[in-house]
Amino acid sequence: MSVTSHKSEAPAAIAIRPAVLADLDALVALEHAAFSGDRAERRAIRHAIRSASMSLLVALTEDDTGRPMLVGAATLERRRGSLNARLSSIAVSPARAGSGLGGLVLDAAEADAKQHGCSRLRLEVRGDNGAGIRLYERRGYVRFAVIPDYYEDGMEAWRYVKVL
Numbered sequence: 133m134s135v136t137s138h139k140s141e142a143p144a145a146i147a148i149r150p151a152v153l154a155d156l157d158a159l160v161a162l163e164h165a166a167f168s169g170d171r172a173e174r175r176a177i178r179h180a181i182r183s184a185s186m187s188l189l190v191a192l193t194e195d196d197t198g199r200p201m202l203v204g205a206a207t208l209e210r211r212r213g214s215l216n217a218r219l220s221s222i223a224v225s226p227a228r229a230g231s232g233l234g235g236l237v238l239d240a241a242e243a244d245a246k247q248h249g250c251s252r253l254r255l256e257v258r259g260d261n262g263a264g265i266r267l268y269e270r271r272g273y274v275r276f277a278v279i280p281d282y283y284e285d286g287m288e289a290w291r292y293v294k295v296l
Contacts, residue, residue, distance in 0.1 A: 146233065148240040151181045151188040151205070158202035159190070166223040169284050172207070185210050187244045191224075191237050203228050206241040210248055216293075217245035219255040222264075234267055246296050253296055256282065256289040268292050 151159060156178055163171045172180075180188040191204030207221040219241055224234045245253050256279065257264045269275075273292035282289035 145193055146203070146236055147192045147200075148189055148204075148237065149192070151190045153178070153181055155190055155202060156181065159188075159205055162202060162205055162223050162225060165226055172221060180207050185212070187241075187248070189237065189240050189244060191233060191240075204233050204237045206237045206244075208241055208244055208253075210245075210250060215249070215251045217248065217250035217253050219253055222255075229263070234263075235271070238267065238271060242294070242296055251296055252293055254291065254293045256291050258283060259288040259290050265290065268294075 156174065159177050160174050163177070177188070180186045187206075187208040187210075189206045189208075190202050192200045193203055195201040203225040205221070205223045206219060209218045209220050219238075222234065222237055222241065224237065242253055253273075255268065255273070257268060259278070269292075271294065273294045275290050275292050277291040279289040279291060281287075
C-alpha cells in the first residue's frame with residue numbers, strides 16, 4: 133500500500149507495506165531510536181513478521197541516495213473470532229516526529245485491521261505521551277480505561293478504542 137499525504141508538512145512518497153525478515157535490523161534500530169524503554173526485543177519483532185495473527189507494517193521513504201529507508205512501523209495483534217484488533221506498537225523515527233508520519237502509519241494500521249475483519253482497534257498509550265494522545269483523540273479514539281503502573285518505569289497506560 134502506498135500512501136502520500138496532502139499536508140505540506142507531511143513526508144512525501146511514503147510507502148507502507150508488510151514487514152519482511154530483511155527489515156529486521158532496521159526495525160530493531162527504529163525501536164531503539166523511538167523508545168527509551170519498553171522496547172520490543174529482536175526475537176519478538178521476528179515473531180511479529182512471521183505470525184499469521186499479527187501484522188507488522190513498515191513505512192519507507194528514500195534516503196539522499198535513493199535507497200529505501202525505514203522511518204516508521206506499526207504492530208497489530210488479532211485473535212481468531214474477535215472483532216477487536218490491538219495496536220501494540222506504533223513507532224516513528226525521531227527525525228520524522230511532527231511530520232504527519234504517525235497519522236499515515238495509523239491510517240494504514242486501521243486499514244489493515246479492517247482487511248482482517250476487525251471492527252474495532254484498541255491500544256494503550258503512556259499517560260505522559262501527549263503527542264500520541266492528541267493523535268489518537270483527533271482520530272476518534274475514545275479512552276475507556278487507565279491501567280496504573282503499566283510500563284516498566286511505573287507510568288500508567290491510557291487505553292483507547294475506535295470503531296472502524
